[in-house]
Amino acid sequence: xxxxxxxxxTEDEKPIVYLxxxxxxxxxxxxxxxxxTYICFRKIxxxxxxxxxxxxxxxxxxxxxxxxxxxxxxxxxxxxxxxTQAFLINFGGLASxxxxxxxxxxxxxxxxxxAKNLRDKNMRFLLVGYGVSxxxxxx
Numbered sequence: 152x153x154x155x156x157x158x159x160x161t162e163d164e165k166p167i168v169y170l171x172x173x174x175x176x177x178x179x180x181x182x183x184x185x186x187x188t189y190i191c192f193r194k195i196x197x198x199x200x201x202x203x204x205x206x207x208x209x210x211x212x213x214x215x216x217x218x219x220x221x222x223x224x225x226x227x228x229x230x231x232x233x234x235t236q237a238f239l240i241n242f243g244g245l246a247s248x249x250x251x252x253x254x255x256x257x258x259x260x261x262x263x264x265x266a267k268n269l270r271d272k273n274m275r276f277l278l279v280g281y282g283v284s285x286x287x288x289x290x
Contacts, residue, residue: 155261160223175217182207183215197279198270202257205280206250213243246284253280 160168185207189200199265216239217284222232 168223171217172221175214178210179214179218182210186211199254199257202250202254202276205256205277206247209243209246209250209280209284211243212239213247216240216243242284242288245287246280249279249284 186204189196189204198287218241219232219236223236257269257276260269
């Protein structure tokens with residue numbers, strides 16, 4: 152078995168992985184900025200920003216999973232690294248989509264349905280955003 156057979160990515164795919172890593176680092180820094188802003192500034196801590204912060208957590212998980220692609224270029228194919236990366240990408244990506252859906256539903260409820268009790272549904276939102284993602288990722 153030659154050295155090239157152990158590589159996960161071909162030479163043509165490596166620039167794509169480099170670009171993915173760079174974009175994921177930007178996304179990671181952007182998500183961290185949102186979370187730090189939420190923590191540091193009390194005046195902007197409303198419920199809408201809290202939902203965006205939840206979305207930022209899932210984007211951080213997705214970004215870390217994408218950044219792990221860099222490790223598969225440098226250190227060849229490793230089962231535990233590949234499994235961890237797949238789990239983080241699956242969980243983070245699904246959670247991001249679900250949190251975006253929760254935010255869209257919250258905006259719709261607040262504007263069209265005139266819902267006043269969205270904060271009371273926070274636990275349900277957490278179960279949808281993270282619970283469903285975790286359950287599906289484990290499966």
